[in-house]
Amino acid sequence: MPNSENINVTPQNIIYRVRVAVPVFLYDCFDYKVSAEQYAQADVGMRVAVSFGRQKLVAIITEKLAIDTPIDPRFQLKSVTEFLDDRAILNDKVLSLLTWAAHYYQFPIGEVMQTALPILLRQGKPYNLLARIWKVLDLNAEDKVKRSEKQQEAYKILKLHPQGTQENILNLSGIETATLKALEKKEIIICDLEPQNFKPEPVSLAQMPLTANEDQKKAIQTILKAQKKYQAFLLDGLTGSGKTEVYLQVMQEILKQGKQVLVLVPEIGLTPQTVSRFQSRFHCNIALLHSGLNDTKRLQAWQHSETGKASIILGTRSAIFTPMPHLGLIILDEEHDLSFKQQDGFRYHARDVALYRAHLENCPIILGSATPSIDSYFLAQQGKLTRLELNQRAGTAIMPKMHVIDLKISKKTAGLSEQLISEIGKRLEKKEQVLIFLNRRGYAPVLICESCGWQANCPHCDAHFTLHLKPYSHLHCHHCGTINRLPDACPACNQNTLKPIGMGTAKVEEALNELFPKYPVVRVDRDSISRVGSWQKIYDQIQKSEPTILLGTQMLAKGHHFPYVTLVAILDIDAGLLSVDFRATERTAQLIVQVAGRSGRGEKKGDVYLQTLRPDHPLLNILLDKNYRAFAKQTLADRKIAEMPPYRYAVLLRCESKSQDENQTFLTEMTQQLRLNSEENLIDIWGPIPAPMERKAGRYQAHVVLLSHDRAKMHFYIRQWWQYVLQQKPSQMKLTIDVDPQELS
Numbered sequence: 001m002p003n004s005e006n007i008n009v010t011p012q013n014i015i016y017r018v019r020v021a022v023p024v025f026l027y028d029c030f031d032y033k034v035s036a037e038q039y040a041q042a043d044v045g046m047r048v049a050v051s052f053g054r055q056k057l058v059a060i061i062t063e064k065l066a067i068d069t070p071i072d073p074r075f076q077l078k079s080v081t082e083f084l085d086d087r088a089i090l091n092d093k094v095l096s097l098l099t100w101a102a103h104y105y106q107f108p109i110g111e112v113m114q115t116a117l118p119i120l121l122r123q124g125k126p127y128n129l130l131a132r133i134w135k136v137l138d139l140n141a142e143d144k145v146k147r148s149e150k151q152q153e154a155y156k157i158l159k160l161h162p163q164g165t166q167e168n169i170l171n172l173s174g175i176e177t178a179t180l181k182a183l184e185k186k187e188i189i190i191c192d193l194e195p196q197n198f199k200p201e202p203v204s205l206a207q208m209p210l211t212a213n214e215d216q217k218k219a220i221q222t223i224l225k226a227q228k229k230y231q232a233f234l235l236d237g238l239t240g241s242g243k244t245e246v247y248l249q250v251m252q253e254i255l256k257q258g259k260q261v262l263v264l265v266p267e268i269g270l271t272p273q274t275v276s277r278f279q280s281r282f283h284c285n286i287a288l289l290h291s292g293l294n295d296t297k298r299l300q301a302w303q304h305s306e307t308g309k310a311s312i313i314l315g316t317r318s319a320i321f322t323p324m325p326h327l328g329l330i331i332l333d334e335e336h337d338l339s340f341k342q343q344d345g346f347r348y349h350a351r352d353v354a355l356y357r358a359h360l361e362n363c364p365i366i367l368g369s370a371t372p373s374i375d376s377y378f379l380a381q382q383g384k385l386t387r388l389e390l391n392q393r394a395g396t397a398i399m400p401k402m403h404v405i406d407l408k409i410s411k412k413t414a415g416l417s418e419q420l421i422s423e424i425g426k427r428l429e430k431k432e433q434v435l436i437f438l439n440r441r442g443y444a445p446v447l448i449c450e451s452c453g454w455q456a457n458c459p460h461c462d463a464h465f466t467l468h469l470k471p472y473s474h475l476h477c478h479h480c481g482t483i484n485r486l487p488d489a490c491p492a493c494n495q496n497t498l499k500p501i502g503m504g505t506a507k508v509e510e511a512l513n514e515l516f517p518k519y520p521v522v523r524v525d526r527d528s529i530s531r532v533g534s535w536q537k538i539y540d541q542i543q544k545s546e547p548t549i550l551l552g553t554q555m556l557a558k559g560h561h562f563p564y565v566t567l568v569a570i571l572d573i574d575a576g577l578l579s580v581d582f583r584a585t586e587r588t589a590q591l592i593v594q595v596a597g598r599s600g601r602g603e604k605k606g607d608v609y610l611q612t613l614r615p616d617h618p619l620l621n622i623l624l625d626k627n628y629r630a631f632a633k634q635t636l637a638d639r640k641i642a643e644m645p646p647y648r649y650a651v652l653l654r655c656e657s658k659s660q661d662e663n664q665t666f667l668t669e670m671t672q673q674l675r676l677n678s679e680e681n682l683i684d685i686w687g688p689i690p691a692p693m694e695r696k697a698g699r700y701q702a703h704v705v706l707l708s709h710d711r712a713k714m715h716f717y718i719r720q721w722w723q724y725v726l727q728q729k730p731s732q733m734k735l736t737i738d739v740d741p742q743e744l745s
């Protein structure tokens with residue numbers, strides 16, 4: 001018997017519907033009505049405008065509903081306001097990737113989809129923006145550009161392309177928009193707006209590859225055997241062993257077949273150097289995708305990837321979600337780097353997403369690092385990653401020698417031991433460069449009163465204020481951003497006995513300027529570098545081969561190539577040796593090896609000096625006597641005994657509210673629910689416990705850590721439980737779930 005609903009289905013009263021992902025913090029997708037014509041045209045991966053509650057939002061079609069799909073009686077069915085695209089702009093593979101990621105990281109699909117779109121498309125702007133094309137107007141303007149090197153350069157390039165060149169391509173070649181505008185003002189060139197050309201461009205070799213050494217050859221050949229199928233490689237190569245050359249030679253083969261290569265790097269700071277290496281090797285269209293671009297540039301780069309115009313796509317974390325019709329290879333450089341993990345909102349790990357994407361796209365993926373993560377070594381042990389070693393430094397460079405300086409028995413000036421100061425002096429006199437690493441910006445991390453012991457603490461956090469002297473004297477909390485003025489006298493006892501304790505990069509800079517007045521000190525930290533452009537200046541200075549002191553934080557530790565640095569000093573890593581986080585030693589070991597790897601990359605041999613109060617720490621011993629791989633092996637053994645990740649899978653629930661009691665009461669009740677509603681002994685529940693920094697920005701933080709050997713089952717139970725937790729949660733409490741957390745803070 002047909003039921004009554006079916007009898008009513010006649011062409012006149014069919015309700016055509018699409019299901020869409022809406023950018024709101026809700027785990028469901030929602031259905032909207034469309035006309036028969038719209039239905040015919042609709043495709044998953046298109047943007048539509050919809051009204052949602054009182055908002056007008058840009059949503060993505062995730063499903064064209066079959067006409068007999070039952071209507072959900074809970075919601076009033078509204079119509080789609082407008083179709084924003086005439087074709088799908090997220091392809092099937094990217095949609096599958098996003099759906100998987102939303103499910104795996106337990107984050108609302110609508111918000112996850114937003115991550116894949118450039119801002120202008122999220123805002124509902126039309127796909128086809130007009131491109132700015134620059135053309136030469138005056139063919140004899142050499143005299144008019146004589147006075148500016150930049151204008152000369154731009155003019156020369158533009159003259160080579162009489163048909164005109166897109167502004168974003170010119171920008172990639174280092175020609176700034178400001179220079180173009182200046183030439184326009186002089187009426188030497190003009191700007192046309194033209195429809196963008198999205199045709200793929202041919203690729204050719206601009207420069208011969210280097211002759212690969214034995215290790216490189218073996219790696220290249222092994223990877224190339226895996227073309228056109230999924231295989232994941234871990235390129236485990238010492239710092240300076242020529243990993244990039246391996247990437248370039250593998251890319252060459254893939255590009256030759258008209259395919260696209262996606263290269264992910266941890267930070268924007270690394271992109272200029274990488275871009276220039278790719279550009280000098282290949283003539284092809286490179287799209288750059290990172291947060292330092294303005295919205296239009298980012299949209300253009302995204303479109304070049306999505307249409308296949310760009311052959312190489314170079315980007316940071318979120319570029320992993322960019323559609324590419326001909327993806328043939330993924331490279332993720334510095335795979336151990338923490339910035340591949342998003343630390344707020346949608347907390348995905350680009351490395352794991354990249355592995356899944358390569359699997360979906362059926363293409364090889366290379367994870368490269370001199371200090372692979374313990375997680376990746378584990379995957380290699382299980383046969384899920386094929387490990388390839390590069391054991392020689394490329395060219396004539398050899399590995400630097402490590403020395404430990406015991407701070408307990410050394411005389412110091414501003415935290416620099418006498419021995420170190422003398423070594424720095426020697427290097428500079430020999431016209432070599434020195435790199436000093438200190439992972440603490442500002443002038444001093446603590447301000448105390450010598451008379452009464454008062455300390456300048458942030459009123460909103462369990463943390464000291466950091467003292468900054470520039471651009472003006474102030475106290476700054478690096479955790480919540482609070483800024484206070486610097487008191488003239490001690491607020492507790494009114495004496496003039498306030499004293500900075502410890503050192504930050506600004507203080508060391510001051511000391512170095514006094515100790516070595518003849519030499520420039522270049523400081524690299526978040527206070528001195530704010531834009532991509534500032535990196536370029538630093539590179540220029542470093543490539544000049546003049547004696548220079550480079551001083552900086554974490555930012556300096558990443559894969560940069562500093563050919564003239566022969567001495568590296570690490571001033572203080574003791575905090576990393578003493579931290580409670582089970583991954584702290586891994587991070588510290590990576591940092592030491594990476595910073596050390598900046599030394600002796602040119603023709604001269606390098607040295608590394610490590611200052612510490614704990615010269616006998618086992619981590620230092622294993623790194624000094626053996627190497628990072630021995631350290632990794634030991635760490636895997638330790639984690640196995642402790643049953644910590646990667647031997648068990650983790651999920652971290654973070655909770656934040658106005659009171660720690662409230663956190664504890666709520667979390668205790670919730671963890672009991674989880675115990676009742678999952679299999680016995682499946683999930684090990686730790687907590688609730690106060691977070692390592694219990695109070696931050698005036699709110700109290702607590703954690704629950706969940707661990708299990710069975711990832712799929714644990715995720716299954718947590719997924720149901722998490723929906724329950726969100727329903728029960730008091731309104732002013734903030735809860736987040738972090739699948740495979742990287743930091744327990």
Ligand code: ADP
Pocket residue numbers: 210211212213216237238239240241242243244245394395561
């Ligand atoms: P990594 O990425 O492993 O740190 P790089 O790729 O930056 O190392 O290589 C370090 C240096 O060695 C670069 O200057 C590079 O040009 C050079 N190099 C790499 N491979 C070779 C080779 N086969 N022969 C000569 N020089 C090489």
Ligand code: ZN
Pocket residue numbers: 449450451452453454490491492493494495
């Ligand atoms: Zn005092």
Ligand code: ZN
Pocket residue numbers: 458459460461463477478479480481482697
């Ligand atoms: Zn604070």
